[in-house]
Amino acid sequence: xxxxxxxxxxxxxxxxxxxxxxxxxxxxxxxxxxxxxxxxxxxxxxxxxxxxxxxxxxxxxxxxxxxxxxxxxxxxxxxxxxxxxxxxxxxxxxxxxxxxxxxxxxxxxxxxxxxxxxxxxxxxxxxxxxxxxxxxxxxxxxxxxxxxxxxxxxxxxxxxxxxxxxxxxxxxxxxxxxxxxxxxxxxxxxxxxxxxxxxxxxxxxxxxxxxxxxxxxxxxxxxxxxxxxxxxxxxxxxxxxxxxxxxxxxxxxxxxxxxxxxxxxxxxxxxxxxxxxxxxxxxxxxxxxxxxxxxxxxxxxxxxxxxxxxxxxxxxxxxxxxxxxxxxxxxxxxxxxxxxxxxxxxxxxxxxxxxxxxxxxxxxxxxxxxxxxxxxxxxxxxxxxxxxxxxxxxxxxxxxxxxxxxxxxxxxxxxxxxxxxxxxxxxxxxxxxxxxxxxxxxxxxxx
Amino acid sequence: xxxxxxxxxxxxxxxxxxxxxxxxxxxxxxxxxxxxxxxxxxxxxxxxxxxxxxxxxxxxxxxxxxxxxxxxxxxxxxxxxxxxxxxxxxxxxxxxxxxxxxxxxxxxxxxxxxxxxxxxxxxxxxxxxxxxxxxxxxxxxxxxxxxxxxxxxxxxxxxxxxxxxxxxxxxxxxxxxxxxxxxxxxxxxxxxxxxxxxxxxxxxxxxxxxxxxxxxxxxxxxxxxxxxxxxxxxxxxxxxxxxxxxxxxxxxxxxxxxxxxxxxxxxxxxxxxxxxxxxxxxxxxxxxxxxxxxxxxxxxxxxxxxxxxxxxxxxxxxxxxxxxxxxxxxxxxxxxxxxxxxxxxxxxxxxxxxxxxxxxxxxxxxxxxxxxxxxxxxxxxxxxxxxxxxxxxxxxxxxxxxxxxxxxxxxxxxxxxxxxxxxxxxxxxxxxxxxxxxxxxxxxxxxxxxxxxxxxxxxxxxxxxxxx
Ligand SMILES: Cc1cc2nc3c(=O)[nH]c(=O)nc-3n(C[C@H](O)[C@H](O)[C@H](O)COP(=O)(O)OP(=O)(O)OC[C@H]3O[C@@H](n4cnc5c(N)ncnc54)[C@H](O)[C@@H]3O)c2cc1C
Ligand code: SF4
Ligand code: SF4
Numbered sequence: 001x002x003x004x005x006x007x008x009x010x011x012x013x014x015x016x017x018x019x020x021x022x023x024x025x026x027x028x029x030x031x032x033x034x035x036x037x038x039x040x041x042x043x044x045x046x047x048x049x050x051x052x053x054x055x056x057x058x059x060x061x062x063x064x065x066x067x068x069x070x071x072x073x074x075x076x077x078x079x080x081x082x083x084x085x086x087x088x089x090x091x092x093x094x095x096x097x098x099x100x101x102x103x104x105x106x107x108x109x110x111x112x113x114x115x116x117x118x119x120x121x122x123x124x125x126x127x128x129x130x131x132x133x134x135x136x137x138x139x140x141x142x143x144x145x146x147x148x149x150x151x152x153x154x155x156x157x158x159x160x161x162x163x164x165x166x167x168x169x170x171x172x173x174x175x176x177x178x179x180x181x182x183x184x185x186x187x188x189x190x191x192x193x194x195x196x197x198x199x200x201x202x203x204x205x206x207x208x209x210x211x212x213x214x215x216x217x218x219x220x221x222x223x224x225x226x227x228x229x230x231x232x233x234x235x236x237x238x239x240x241x242x243x244x245x246x247x248x249x250x251x252x253x254x255x256x257x258x259x260x261x262x263x264x265x266x267x268x269x270x271x272x273x274x275x276x277x278x279x280x281x282x283x284x285x286x287x288x289x290x291x292x293x294x295x296x297x298x299x300x301x302x303x304x305x306x307x308x309x310x311x312x313x314x315x316x317x318x319x320x321x322x323x324x325x326x327x328x329x330x331x332x333x334x335x336x337x338x339x340x341x342x343x344x345x346x347x348x349x350x351x352x353x354x355x356x357x358x359x360x361x362x363x364x365x366x367x368x369x370x371x372x373x374x375x376x377x378x379x380x381x382x383x384x385x386x387x388x389x390x391x392x393x394x395x396x397x398x399x400x401x402x403x404x405x406x407x408x409x410x411x412x413x414x415x416x417x418x419x420x421x422x423x424x425x426x427x428x429x430x431x432x433x434x435x436x437x438x439x440x441x442x443x444x445x446x447x
Numbered sequence: 448x449x450x451x452x453x454x455x456x457x458x459x460x461x462x463x464x465x466x467x468x469x470x471x472x473x474x475x476x477x478x479x480x481x482x483x484x485x486x487x488x489x490x491x492x493x494x495x496x497x498x499x500x501x502x503x504x505x506x507x508x509x510x511x512x513x514x515x516x517x518x519x520x521x522x523x524x525x526x527x528x529x530x531x532x533x534x535x536x537x538x539x540x541x542x543x544x545x546x547x548x549x550x551x552x553x554x555x556x557x558x559x560x561x562x563x564x565x566x567x568x569x570x571x572x573x574x575x576x577x578x579x580x581x582x583x584x585x586x587x588x589x590x591x592x593x594x595x596x597x598x599x600x601x602x603x604x605x606x607x608x609x610x611x612x613x614x615x616x617x618x619x620x621x622x623x624x625x626x627x628x629x630x631x632x633x634x635x636x637x638x639x640x641x642x643x644x645x646x647x648x649x650x651x652x653x654x655x656x657x658x659x660x661x662x663x664x665x666x667x668x669x670x671x672x673x674x675x676x677x678x679x680x681x682x683x684x685x686x687x688x689x690x691x692x693x694x695x696x697x698x699x700x701x702x703x704x705x706x707x708x709x710x711x712x713x714x715x716x717x718x719x720x721x722x723x724x725x726x727x728x729x730x731x732x733x734x735x736x737x738x739x740x741x742x743x744x745x746x747x748x749x750x751x752x753x754x755x756x757x758x759x760x761x762x763x764x765x766x767x768x769x770x771x772x773x774x775x776x777x778x779x780x781x782x783x784x785x786x787x788x789x790x791x792x793x794x795x796x797x798x799x800x801x802x803x804x805x806x807x808x809x810x811x812x813x814x815x816x817x818x819x820x821x822x823x824x825x826x827x828x829x830x831x832x833x834x835x836x837x838x839x840x841x842x843x844x845x846x847x848x849x850x851x852x853x854x855x856x857x858x859x860x861x862x863x864x865x866x867x868x869x870x871x872x873x874x875x876x877x878x879x880x881x882x883x884x885x886x887x888x889x890x891x892x893x894x895x896x897x898x899x900x901x902x903x904x905x906x907x908x909x910x911x912x913x914x915x
Contacts, residue, residue, distance in 0.1 A: 029780045029832075033479045034772075035519045035583045039559070048538055049466070049491070050474035050518075063473050074470040093773030 013067045016112045021065040023104035028062035030096045031055065037088035037098075042373045043081055046390045051078045054088035054098055061105045071112050079105045081387060083380055084250055085340035085373035099345070100292065103249055110252030192239030195225055202232035202321055206273035208264075210283045211243040212412050220412075223441035224279045224314055230444065231321045235277075238267040244278075246286035249293070250378050261290045262300060265307045276307065279314040279437055281339025281411035282378065284346055287311045313342060314437060315351035315410065322358075327445040329361030332405035334439070336364070337395075337418055339411035340373045352410055352436050359443045368398045374409075376417030388417075389424070396421040399431070407433045448487045452508050456490065459500045464491040464538070475533040478518040478525050480867060481783070481831075481913060486513065486527035491538045495613060495621050495652035498534065502650070502896065503619035505532060511899050514646040516557070516588030519580045521784045522865030524592060524645050528900035536587050539652065545570045549627060551610075552656040556587025563656070572658040575602035578861070579769065587651050592863040593643030597694035597725075597768075600819035602659075604861065606642045611655035614641055617648065617892030627655055640887070645863050646898040648891050665693065665727035666737040667761045668754045670744040671718035675699065678720040679795035681747035682818050685724065686791065688743060690736050695819030696723040699798075702771050702815045709774035712767045715751065722818065723768055771815050778811050778828040783840060783913070787851035788822040788860030800850040801825050808843040810836070822860035837914045844911050848874065865901050870908045 013021060037054040038044055044053035051060065057078055064075040082102060089098045189195065191209070205228060209221055225235045241264055245257035264287070268276050278284045288311050290304040318324060334356050343349045349371070357364045375381060375391035399407060399421065407422070409415045415435055422428040441447075448467070456465060466472065466489040475489040487510075492498045505512045511531030518525050527533050540557030547570050552563055560581035567574045577596035578584060584594070590612075595604035611625035614637075625631055625638040641649050672678040682695055698706075698721045703714050714721065722744070726736045737754055744752050755761040776782050789797045798814065801823075805812040816824035825847055829836050848858050848871045858868045858875055873881050885903060888895075 030776075032776055032780075032782060033477055033518070034580070035479060035517050036580075038517065038583055049471070050535070051471050056474040059477060060470055060473060063470075069469050069473060074468070074473075078470055094776045095773075 013065075016071055016108050016115075017065060017067045019111075020061065020071065020104060020108045023108070024061055024101045025065045027097050027101050027104075028058050028065065030094060031058045031062075031092075032094060033059070034093070036093055037091045040087040040091035040372075042085065042087070042375060042391050043083060043387070046387065046394070047081070052081060054092075057082055057105075058096065058098065058101055061101055064105070071109055072116065075105060076109045076113075079109060081384060083340075083373050083375055083377035085377065086344040087340060087371070087373065090344045099289070103252070103254070106250065106252030107254045108252070189222060189225060189237060191237050191241070193237055195229055195235045195237075197232045197234045198229050200232055201234050203275060204234045204236065204273045205275045205277045205317065206236045206238050206268050206271035208241060208244070208268075208276060208278040208283065208287065209237060210278060210280045210412075212280070217412055217415075217435070220279065220435045220437050223446055224277075224437045226446045227314070227318060227324065227437060227440060227444070228277065230325055230446070231318065231323075233317070233321065236271045236273055238271045240267040240270075242267075244283040244286040245293075246282050247378055249286065254293075257286075258293060258297070261293055261304065265290065265300070265303050268307060268310075269303065274310070275317065276311045277314055277317055278311065279410070279435070281313070281342030281346070281348075282413055284311065284313050285341035288346055313346060313348050313351070313410070315355055316348060318440070319351045319354055322355075324355075324358070324440060324444055326358075326360050326443050328443060330359045330439075330443055331361065333363045333365050333403060334359075334406045334408055335367045335399065335402045335404035336370060336408045336436075337367065337374055337399075337414060338371050339409060339414050342410050343371060352408070355436065355440060356408060359440070362443075365402045365404055367402045367404070369395065370398075374414050374417045374421070376413040378413060381417055381420070392417060392421045393424065396425045400425070400427075405431055406439065407431060408436050408439055409433065410436045449508075452504070452510070453488075455504055456488070456501070459504070460490055460492060460497055464493070466490070475515065475518075475527065475535065478515075478520045478523060480521050480523045480526075480865065481781075482523060482526055482528075482866065484527045485530065486533045487530050489533040489535055491535045493538050493541075495615055498615045498650055498652060499619045499621050501532070501534070502615055502617065505896050506618055506894050509894055510896070512650075512896050513898055514587070514591070514650050516585035516591075517559075517580075517583050519584045520588065520592065520863065520865060521786075522592075522645075522859065522863040522867050524588070524863055524865045524898075524901065526866060526900075528866060534650065536585060536650075539587075540585075542653065545572065545658070546627075547572070550658045550660075551627060552658055554586050554654050554656060556585060556590070556651045556654065558586050560584050560586050560589055567658050568661065570658075571661055573661040574608065574656060574658055576605045576608060579772065586654065586656075590642050590651055590654060591644060591646050593861070595861050597696055597817055599817060599822070599861070600695055601691050601693040601727075606639055608657045609638055609642050609654055610657050612638050612641055612651055613653035614649035614651055617894075617897040621652070622649075625655065629657060643863075645865060645901055647888060647901055648897065650897070662693070662727035664730040664733055665725055665761070666733045666754065667723065667725040667764050668737060668741055668744070668752055669764045669767075670722050670724070670741075670749040670752045671715045672720045672722070672748060673718065673750055674748065675720045675798050676795045677748035678722050679798065679818075681722060681744045681749065682794060683791060684743045684747060685740055686819065688739060690726065690739055692724050692740070692819060693727040694723065694725040695817070696768050697721070697794075697814075697816060697818035697823070698723075698768065698771060699814040701811070701813035702775065705774040705778060705813065706767055706770045709777055710770050712763065712770065714767055718750065721767075723764055768815075775813055775826055775828055778813075779830050781829045781831040783827040783829065783844065784862065785825045785827075785844065785847055786816070786822060786860045786862045787825065787847055787856060787858060788820070789851055789854045789856030791819070791821045793854040793856065794818055794821055794823070797821075797823060797850065797854055797856070800854075801847070804843050804846050804850070807846075808839045810839060810843055812843065817860075820860070821856065831913065834914050841911055841913050844913075845871070867911055869902055869904045870910050872902065872904055 050056040063069045228235050245260035249257040291308045294300040294304040375388040381388040407418050419433040422431045476483045476485050511529045513527040514534045515525035537557045539555050542555040543558050544553045575598045577598045578594040593605050724740050741752050811828040814825050852875050
């Protein structure tokens, strides 16, 4: 194909449109507009218009790259309303790299917004969180500890009763109800330590703690480590690891995301472990795409590829090195809600189901649409509360039909979202929402 | 769009179903074929009444109206080539009723085809038309393109299953055609006129479809041939032996290699052609029939025949066929899909002509399709940004149509005329034939409001133009 037009043939592109063109134009042209992705897209289903579909979004990125529409005025909103669940990528028969197109668009939109200093209020909060809290594990742990204090004191009841928070803002109020109970700081494993395997050592693994998991769901992290040691894995917690960078990449802050990736690669290489284990679908997806992220960086690309090769979700590891030492019978029915990033990006959907089915006494029931996004989408549910709740409420109807008493997820965002779903449905006292690891640990009588 | 017109539209349709901003309008500017046209406005009606009022308004202000289903058309059917108003029909999708007693389905036009398949199947019934896009396409789009798939060979195309319609005419009246009876000779058969009219004669707002009992079982085989002509003979011999397969599909060597490259399925890379034959019906009769097909293939020179022994093997045979479309797009970003159709007996001759065209124009021309009914899919894989190559594609496309028509065939077996084949209409129909169709259009749609720019060539247009 010798006479492809170079970008120069599209005249009058401004700097950002040119950048978008360079980053994504070829990828958008892979789309043959067949529409096969439409039925897979949760936002197309809930909003019912082409611009909220994958085919529509890809076309709009192409239009922006051609300079036909404005990045800020026309492209930003439809892109912002995408959940990033990437179900479209799995459905696409020709393998259009939607994730790449999305992230390119977000990057250019973010730059343009910074340039024009047009930060709507929500974006300001987002930006402060992303640049001043998530990159620093200590700060996040501090937030976590604060939350714990708030929950264990009687303060939360007072605030809930008085509906003070409800009055401030609906989304924040609903979120407040679903925050997980935190463990006392004393129970935490220190970063930099190595926890020996129980019995014979079959493999050495390095554990990725994840910023949100580590701050707010530390118990799940601790139980993950205990499950790993119980099947013969020695667990190292690399000291200098940091946030995976997913939240940044999803908000278009690519430079920061790349820096974080490099720091993580270094930290895990130093551990010398056979596998790098994580327990959050969203982080795992990011970790497993470090090679794409660093593809233009010759000195890092090979290291990133090696990192990706060694990365595993906890469920894959437990299936590979299991069986788990189950100790007690499970009561009641269990259903599983896929984490999109675990399923669509990492291709892991069998393992969690296999593990749940292997629990003695458990009845596993598949939920209709379990493979469809719950619309937590990172912080989508905070930024687009109404759109998100529309999708969630529809999902909760499916949950109801399963009659399950336990909803299992494999990602903190999904977990909080599903818990929110039960709150909204008024079933939170009958239906518990747990991380896969929590369920398995309980069946193994790990506390 | 003028302000007062817009105000009137807002009186008809609530505002959240009216799209005016640039991003939304660009989202209704394309389909799965070629070209990009920006409408002035897009509207999502949810009832026949709304559509009737919108069409009346469009007549008053002479606004072109473009009905659009899922926009999977391969011929430019829903493209708003003259701007105006796109009617996105996907929200008119609430009704899907299966009437078991009368073997009918009553559906809204925005219902997804596969949902009808599913619902019918749940009731032990069968809606045969099976375009491969059925998971996405709307039944409205299927009706207006008269779509079909592999099963067309035995069961016919969409039009065989439509017995009644509710239609908003191009002047905005709501009419009913046909009814709930399979037999109906009262007056002109307007149902059949509307079906396949590509949205130029009316907007379908409800349809009554005929269902049939579900076949009890099916059997499938895959045969490979070293010579293309042999596969052609196998196909004609099976049909003349009195077996009517439910599907008979053909793939040429370029397709085989594309599929193997895309998703290895163990197909013979050196075979010049593959055919898939499926028979359905009563289990005991099937055993006989598939055996007959097998031996006919071998007699015709098949180098290998594989009969699926179970459902899993059957699915794997069909997977190879389903992979063709995605696999060939890996060869290049732009796919020009044609569906010129010839009488069955001319399949070998058509294949020969296609081979010559490929060589003359040096293009990636691959051929697959529903060989049993002569409906071939020559696809040219190219890159629309390569202007020089696109010029050659234009010439090759013209020659494909000429070949089909000269062999007694037709421009399109199932994808429709739209914008892409309009220039060739006179070649197939003759001046007078085309004129009769035009008169019908003019009588129904005096102001040329509904889907203008389709089917009929623009003045002086004799050839497809793919370069701008
Ligand atoms: C990958 C792929 C595979 C395909 N395979 C096949 C196949 O095997 N067989 C086949 O026949 N086709 C096939 N097609 C073509 C296409 O899917 C069909 O033509 C389908 O019927 C179009 O349906 P749609 O809902 O997308 O309609 P659209 O493309 O949106 O519209 C099609 C036409 O119908 C009109 N229209 C839509 N709804 C209405 C309505 N309610 N009232 C009036 N007019 C209306 C439009 O104006 C347009 O002219 C394929 C397409 C793709 C992309
Ligand atoms: S990522 Fe999810 S929400 Fe976004 S376009 Fe794809 S399927 Fe739709
Ligand atoms: S992204 Fe893939 S599935 Fe969706 S329209 Fe484009 S080519 Fe088709």
